[in-house]
Amino acid sequence: MNAYHLITFVAIGFIIYAIDKRKEYFPVPIILLTLGIALSFIPFYAEAELTKKIIFEWFLPAILFVSAYQFPLKDFKKYFGVFTALATVGMLLTAFLLAGAMAATIGIALSIGFIGTLLIASILTPTDPVSVVNILKKSTDKAQLADIVEGESMFNDGTSVVLFTVVAGIYTNEQNFAILTFFKEFALVAFGGLAIGLVIGYTVSKIIHVTHHEEYQVMVSVVMAYGAFLVAEHFGVSGVLATVAAGLLFSYEIQDLENEEKYRNYLDGFWEVVNPVLLSILFIVMGIEAMDLLKWNHLWAIGVLFLLTLVVRFLVLYGVFQAIPKWRHEFSLKNINLMTWAGIKGTMSIALLLGFKDQYSGEAELIFSLTIGVIILSLVVQSLIIYPLTKWQQHH
Template sequence: MEHSPEFFSTFDVAAILVVAAAVLGYVNYHVFRLPHVIGLTIMGAVTSLGLMLANSLLPWVTLDNWVAGLLERMDFTQTLLQGMLSFLLFAGALHVDLEKLKSAWFPVLLLSTVGVILSTIIVGLAMWGVGDILGLSVSPIWYFVFGALISPTDPVSVLGVLKEFNVPGTLQSAVAGESLFNDGVGIVVFAILLEAAVTGADFSLSEGAHLFLVEAGGGLAIGLAIGWIGYKGLASMDEYSLEVLITLAVVMGGYALASMLHVSGPLAMAVAGLVIGNYGFAHAMSDTTRDYVHKFWELIDELLNSILFLLIGLEMIALVPQLNHLAVGIAAIAITLLARAIAVGVTTKIVPGTRLEGAGTGTILWWGGLRGGISIALALSLPEGTTRNLLLAATFAAVLFSVLVQRATLGRLINRHRPAVEGSHVVPSAAQD
């Protein structure tokens, strides 16, 4: 007997996603032997395209309706995605070395604030122009919402390449630190713009700046407080199972508290993760506990990224892409790369103060600015409608290109610039003179 999606419980939906991720991971490990994220993305994309083709050519197949019904069972905005974002950002923050990041703090600060806002504006304006050319009936504010969700970068994939090619730790930390904080900043900007788009209210730059300062500042403060409380709890014992539970409580309790206080939960989790990942690992954990905590959060990060890539594939089946989706997707790839290049150039070369030295460093930061799970999660949280479908197609194209092309060629780019990269460091502008 065939079951329609409305008969599935939330647990059933979660089980389907986890089983699908495990099966695709198994096939990739034994057959394709690709890095997990790349293998999962390729197989998910191929599976999605194959199912979409079957859905179009075989009239008795109503897969799009079934998948759409299945996705309706998931309350993305209020439950799944909010939880996912908190876990992803905390897991990413655990791997950022603050000592190595100190020498690159100013470029990282500029990239994760000015760079994100600049990228959001450039992407929004350019996509608005594309929309006008294609004759799309989309309110301009939605193009800036897309700019905010696609501007944050994902450190998970690129850090693996940087480590594999023995790139200096300072550059690795700079990439990880920028990705971590631009995720938090990008989510705040996204939330502000999304509220304006949904309510239809005129966007006020001064009000938006005020909301940004309140949400971002409050999130940083909550993150420091929660991280310190977690650190003190970890330092008071030596019991790895309980200490893993404390890190879990920091994430879930801290994110819930930040949401209750209407401040940025993602930024709070980024800061809490930095505190635990640096001071907690160094001063509050035994070697055994540190190993367990690392492995636990690596597993969480891997699982959630796998599920997000599957979700974006399922969404592409459900919306049945059209010709304008393809055009918007291609435009999104080019525009996202252009915006990233401008943001990196402005914040690491033009702004006085400090800059990242090395002829190839800026190029690696540009090409290594991969999009991933955060962008997918934000796109999936958009309200239903034709505009959401267009922005999902644009997100799918940009993320797919990022993972399949940029990540796959980043190693060759690093080798090409290896002498400059190996000598890279952060130099005060006074010293440059």
């Protein structure tokens, strides 16, 4: 991908996000994806692609840091138990149930082994609230639901990348799956990432008490976001969880500043420019890549897999909330239904898929095709349904 590609993608992103500011519920990811598909028919843009190194070392740290840093700390404290449960037990249950359901249905017809279905499930497990949080907040009187969906996504991104890393390692090395070894490696990568993120977050965030210049605060946040990620990845643990932990700790430290609101406004001014730029490039490139990855003879399997993702997510959410008496009364079937449809596959799934495609040189066309197809279906169908669904549930 060259400079001309980047300038075009950023310009397109600017136009679409500018329209989004004027139109409520404008489906930004869908439009960017569609434009990417259109650009794939132009030879000059068809050659644009992102490598795993660029995605993981340049895109993810910034996207993750923004989510963590801007997440309201009061909601983090209030729903910490919910986030933790959904991002650990809930995420693992979702991945293994989806993999099992896949193996028992389309896996038999298409000859996909369990590790292959688990790899697909690990890519499809992360959720992306970018296109639905604002809709939930504006179309329903339960703002807490949007906060929970957003917080779940932030933590889920971290743990699902750990799951993907472990499963992808098994798949590419063709190792046997051992459940005990899997959980040991999962725990090491997850807790190692959190530990490094907390240490770097605490150490670097102390610098904000030394300097009182807004531009230096931005520099500190950039060092923290990318430093936590790169150091964690260097030691073989989760850079995603390290960045999330550092971002939350940085937000906590800013509370002690005398001019907290002033600093937050300055930081937001920087990161809220960076974030849509990166998201625009990711969604457009996914549209370009989609035409190469998607195989039309797999459409029936993509449809079945998409339905399975919804059913499994509903069952896991229902099971987790029913298991805790306090949550049982707080989360009704209507809330669980909304959370199910709000679990859109987006940014992280795209990053994992494109990263795996760049890294893996084996024959995995079937995995690429099924995964990209479900991501596209999820973005289109769920983004368009969530608004009328919230309105319908309010009147029934």
